[in-house]
Amino acid sequence: MSAEAHYTPYHPKWYRRRVSVWWWLQKGSYTTFVLRELTSVFVAFFALVFLWQLRALVQGPEAYAHFLVRLKTPLFLTVNSVALLFVLFHAITWFNLAPKAMVVRLRGRRVPDWIIAGLNYLAWLFLSGAVAWILLRG
Amino acid sequence: MPPTVTLAVTRYRPEQESEPALQNYEVPFRKDWVVLDALNYIKDRRDGSLSFRWSCRMGVCGSCGMMVNGSPKLTCAAFLSDYLPGPIRVEPLQYFPIVRDLVVDITDFMRKLKQVKPWILRKEEKPLAEGEYLQTPDQLDTYKQFSMCINCLLCYSACPVYGLEPSFIGPAAIALAQRYNLDSRDEAAPERLEILSEHDGIWQCTFVGECTKVCPKNVDPAGAIQQYKLTGAAHWFKSLLLPWGMK
Numbered sequence: 001m002s003a004e005a006h007y008t009p010y011h012p013k014w015y016r017r018r019v020s021v022w023w024w025l026q027k028g029s030y031t032t033f034v035l036r037e038l039t040s041v042f043v044a045f046f047a048l049v050f051l052w053q054l055r056a057l058v059q060g061p062e063a064y065a066h067f068l069v070r071l072k073t074p075l076f077l078t079v080n081s082v083a084l085l086f087v088l089f090h091a092i093t094w095f096n097l098a099p100k101a102m103v104v105r106l107r108g109r110r111v112p113d114w115i116i117a118g119l120n121y122l123a124w125l126f127l128s129g130a131v132a133w134i135l136l137r138g
Numbered sequence: 139m140p141p142t143v144t145l146a147v148t149r150y151r152p153e154q155e156s157e158p159a160l161q162n163y164e165v166p167f168r169k170d171w172v173v174l175d176a177l178n179y180i181k182d183r184r185d186g187s188l189s190f191r192w193s194c195r196m197g198v199c200g201s202c203g204m205m206v207n208g209s210p211k212l213t214c215a216a217f218l219s220d221y222l223p224g225p226i227r228v229e230p231l232q233y234f235p236i237v238r239d240l241v242v243d244i245t246d247f248m249r250k251l252k253q254v255k256p257w258i259l260r261k262e263e264k265p266l267a268e269g270e271y272l273q274t275p276d277q278l279d280t281y282k283q284f285s286m287c288i289n290c291l292l293c294y295s296a297c298p299v300y301g302l303e304p305s306f307i308g309p310a311a312i313a314l315a316q317r318y319n320l321d322s323r324d325e326a327a328p329e330r331l332e333i334l335s336e337h338d339g340i341w342q343c344t345f346v347g348e349c350t351k352v353c354p355k356n357v358d359p360a361g362a363i364q365q366y367k368l369t370g371a372a373h374w375f376k377s378l379l380l381p382w383g384m385k
Binding site: 013014015016017019023024026027029030033037097100101102103105108 | 150152153157158208232233235236237243276279280298301302344345346347348351358360361364365367368
């Protein structure tokens with residue numbers, strides 16, 4: 001048998017509907033999905049700012065002070081808060097996805113989704129706490 | 139309870155119409171009737187020319203999938219009473235070419251399904267005299283969920299990626315590939331990974347997750363695809379770190 005079925009191309013009149021440009025407004029889950037795709041730009045932005053910060057840190061105290069002044073401008077504050085919101089949105093949807101991709105079996109049984117997602121959230125909290133502790137202790 | 143309910147059904151007779159249009163039919167409302175019962179009523183009493191696929195009426199055969207009020211459903215499991223007061227819109231599964239009325243062409247899926255080799259493959263078959271390949275209940279449990287797929291194609295109709303990129307191999311085919319990968323008797327997982335790591339395979343999926351939501355058999359194709367991505371990525375890393383250890 002060949003890979004292509006030969007009878008379909010000669011079908012008299014198939015009708016193929018075009019996908020509407022507004023397909024992503026049809027369902028809440030479609031909209032969330034498109035939002036996640038579009039807002040990944042902000043995640044990239046966050047990463048770039050972080051790299052920029054590292055570069056300033058390497059260049060010495062003066063460059064770092066200059067970087068901090070830049071960050072405090074209203075434009076940066078606004079863009080950064082919007083970016084933070086979307087990064088959180090990405091983090092949460094990502095953690096909720098984790099149990100789908102990771103199937104952990106213990107004693108022949110699948111570990112329930114909420115435990116896997118919960119452990120991810122706990123690790124997130126713990127690491128954030130650890131970073132906050134290192135930064136704020138002095 | 140209303141005495142009747144209206145069904146707005148897609149009609150497309152290629153010899154008469156250039157594009158599909160909805161036609162209203164009034165059918166008696168009965169609380170134990172599903173959409174498929176109403177369609178059969180129309181075919182028996184109102185218009186014998188209405189075409190649609192169905193067989194078992196009990197969610198096993200997977201042939202009566204249609205869009206009911208815009209969502210992919212098995213019409214044998216969609217009760218009229220859940221869609222009151224109506225009219226209830228019944229359309230062919232979206233993203234598939236329409237052949238006639240509610241009948242779509244699923245050749246594309248059949249071709250893709252065959253590509254992923256959904257059968258048990260051994261490197262070497264053991265001789266018949268050695269008996270069957272044994273499996274423990276635990277081993278069965280690892281893939282059983284994915285083996286429940288009835289090829290009803292609701293997941294393809296729910297997947298906007300398939301709508302926009304018809305070359306995408308799609309949720310059910312990937313879930314079925316995973317079903318055989320996880321089967322302890324099968325040995326062709328690397329072969330399938332090669333097919334599914336290609337452009338039209340797992341990486342086309344952007345995890346909308348609707349395929350899992352509409353699945354009438356709780357197969358969770360979205361889960362299968364994400365697990366597959368993890369396997370694919372791990373395989374890629376391994377080949378990067380240990381190029382001499384892989385073939």
